Amino acid sequence: MPAYTPPLDDYRFVLHEVLKVQDEAGIDGYPEMTEDMTGAILEEAGKIARDVLAPLNAVGDREGCRLENGVVRTPEGFREAWNLLVEGGWPSMECDPDYGGQGMPSVLNMAVGTMQSAANMAFMMYSGLTHGAYSAIHTHGSDAQKRTYLPKLVSGEWTGTMNLTEPQCGTDLGLVRTKAEPAGDGAWNLSGQKIFISSGEHDLASNIIHLVLARTPGAAEGTRGLSLFIVPKFLVNDDGSLDARNSLSCGKVEEKMGIHGNSTCVMNYDGATGWMVGEEGKGLRAMFTMMNEARLLVGMQGLSQAHVAYQAAASYAKERLQGRAVTGAAAPDKPADPLIVHPDVRRLLLDQKSFVEGGIGFLSWVTMLLDAEKRHTDPKMREKAADMVALLTPVVKGFLTEEGFRLTANAQQVFGGHGYIEETGISQFVRDARIAMIYEGTxxxxxxxxxxxxxxxxxxxxxxxxxxxxxxxxxxxxxxxxxxxxxxxxxxxxxxxxxxxxxxxxxxxxxxxxxxxxxxxxxxxxxxxxxxxxxxxxxxxxxxxxxxxxxxxxxxxxxxxxxxxxxxxxxxxxxxxxxxxxxxxxxxxxxxxxxxx
The missing domain is CATH 1.20.1410 (I/LWEQ domain)
Known part of the structure; x- marks a missing residue:
């Protein structure tokens, strides 16, 4: 099966010679990002990606997730890998120190995430959705909600989800039917069905915090009538301990083309207890905090799958003997020359190589702008950076996923017929990459x-x-x-x-x-x-x-x-x-x- 080599030299080059992050004194946290500091973090993250997550990628693809007695069982080895990430503090890297986070810049967190997603995209979705839930609550939640939910989301002890889609609506969220009825003491009872919920139910964490879009009584039609609610799998006591199971359940784990290691669920809410995040009728604005972050992460997924597929294709092209170079035998002592002597194979590989290396530079620059939006000491620079991030987010999401899928398929093409059979592993990258062009907005x-x-x-x-x-x-x-x-x-x-x-x-x-x-x-x-x-x-x-x-x-x-x-x-x-x-x-x-x- 394909191995994964973390591109540590590429990240050192982009961070310190191209972007020169250590010289950006106006962005809080950047002067501390020395080569020694970033190198140590990326090297350790790369080891986890290479030695722990990559070997589980084919396992997750082969085993998938199973719904047993209301609980989704993740593939063998996933729980141990998740515990390793939690113990190492990896989910907390860029989170607020007030809630147990390490407060590191997004540009470094994105580099770590890209390597780990390349190694195992399906597995890292559990972490990505959790960070999105953290961001939505951190930005729009009340102080009490932040105290209750953020420390456990930051640590990875609990995970999070985003519940938008319903059977009758995907992109057109104005058609959402899930209802929220007042239950007294600030609580609400939610009823409805959500579909395609990534990480919706699993056995990795003790609690799952669902963020659910729903419509309150008398709310306006369309998206203006939507509110956002925190709906935990297990209710949480004042002291942070877990109480009774909430009235929600996983009705089905979807059979998908790819990302089999991630549990994509149909979630049923049957009068489940929830609490509103932010203002009534302003749920979509709160959810977009999560969605915009997710769109950058999905762009990263497109890039990451193209990268790991390129590595496999380049290795295969240098080893596989097939035909002779038209200019004369390149390996006369062997029965044939390696594939890489052929110009069209070179074309396929250079399309991939130039994309993945350029993509690291592009995505790192956009993430640096995201840091400037959040951390710059000059308010005008924060506003300018925010405008640029807003402009470039659909480009990151749309372009990197479209080209990422196309070039992942190009990597499969290098393998010829061997790329179409499962034992080489290259087809999994193609199947996994395909979803990135679809979810979080096509x-x-x-x-x-x-x-x-x-x-x-x-x-x-x-x-x-x-x-x-x-x-x-x-x-x-x-x-x-x-x-x-x-x-x-x-x-x-x-x-x-x-x-x-x-x-x-x-x-x-x-x-x-x-x-x-x-x-x-x-x-x-x-x-x-x-x-x-x-x-x-x-x-x-x-x-x-x-x-x-x-x-x-x-x-x-x-x-x-x-x-x-x-x-x-x-x-x-x-x-x-x-x-x-x-x-x-x-x-x-x-x-x-x-x-x-």
Whole structure:
């Protein structure tokens, strides 16, 4: 089965040579992130990913989760692995120290999460949903709710979930039917059914804290009538001890294409006791705290699966003997040459390698902006960073999951027929990666959010800030001729394609909204490629600098530059195709009558 090697050198490079986190004095906690500090944490997290979580990945896929007498049994070894994470304090890394957290920056926590998700995506979903529940309660909960629930969520003794979807509604949450009736003393009784609830029931923790969207009596129709409720699996006494089992149950564990190790449940609420989070009718706002965080984490999942699949494909391509190089035998002492001599196999691998390494740079930069939003000492910088995070969140979620799945499938392609049988393990990565394009809002939903809401945010200020940042970076580095030729000039061309597409939406979209929406997914991809090109330009500059100064492994830095050059030459020109499709407008998409489908 495939092994996993944590990309420690990539994270050291991105954090300390590209982003230079230790020099960001304005962001609380960043000056303390020395290479020694981050290196020790990432090395230990990588060991857990490699030695504990990765070996359980195939186990979880094979065994799945079983519903027995109302309790979901997770795969063999999952409970021990969860206890190891809890004992090591890993769930608490970026949580508030007031509730037992370590208060570390998100950029470091994301690096840890990406490695551990690459090793075992299904397992790490239990932790990811818990952190989302923590964030929602931390932001919107009362002081009493925070004291009751946060310490145990932070430690990992309890886990959390997000309950939105119902049989009749997914994206359209205005159709939610789950009801909440007042029960006195501030409590509510919730009745209804939720489906597709990740980590909804399991045996990893002593309690599960469900966050449930429901409608109160007389509430307005649509999303304005929704409120958010804390509904624990076991009721909690004033002293924090567990009381009676609440009136909720898992009705079914879904049979899924992938992520078999995570319990995706149908949850039934039969007058279950819950407590409102925040204001009545403002539940969706509170839930979006959890959802926006989850969207970044799902983007990370797309990247992580592409990364572990690439590692497997590259290893296989260097070992598998098949055919001869067209320029002459590369291994004349062997019956055939390794797959990696063939140009098309190289193409498949370089598409993957340039994506996963560029993706680490892109996602780390966005997470650094998230830290600036939360931790910067200057309120204006916090606001500016928040706007950029809002703009880039649908790009992270949509682009990294779409490309991540495509390139995970490319990794499978390297294996040929052996990639289609289960014993090689590569097919699991494909099946697991597929869900990332769907949950927490499909790619189409992310594209609609980007084009329909985020481009117009604050009169277009965030997108203009992005364009100015790209222009400024190009201007500041244009005297570096090597960087300009291979990286800055392609970045400039791609950025102009993005600006032209945005201008088309402003002009054509005002007259016919379908003209903008028909090209929204293309715009999301175009935006994603520009972000990746920016990441590669920044990484190339840092690699050039290291070579000029004679630091580190010269061959490693040269490989980084060559990989980035591949992206700029072979992948980035896709922005022109995306722009051409966008500018066809709505007619090609909308002309065919519905009955003709």
């Amino acid at each position: 790619t189409g939903v992310q594209a609609l959010d980007l084009v329909g809401r985020k481009l117009a945010l604050k009169g277009g200020q965030p997108i203009m800030t992005f364009f100015e940042y790209v222009k400024g970076y190009i201007r500041d580095n244009e005297d570096d001729l090597a960087l300009a030729k291979d990286f800055l000039n392609p970045l400039k061309k791609a950025s102009k394609d993005l600006q032209q597409a945005a201008m088309f939406f402003m002009q054509a979209g005002m007259k016919n909204p379908n003209a903008a929406l028909a090209g929204s997914v293309d715009f999301l991809h175009l935006f994603g490629h520009v972000c990746m090109a920016l990441a590669w330009a920044r990484m190339a500059k840092a690699a050039h600098r290291a070579i000029q100064e004679g630091r580190g492994d010269r061959a490693w830095y040269e490989a980084k530059i060559v990989t980035g050059r591949y992206y700029m030459r072979r992948v980035l020109p896709e922005t022109g195709l995306r722009l051409a499709r966008i500018e066809t407008g709505a007619d090609p998409v909308m002309d065919l009558p519905a009955e003709a489908f």
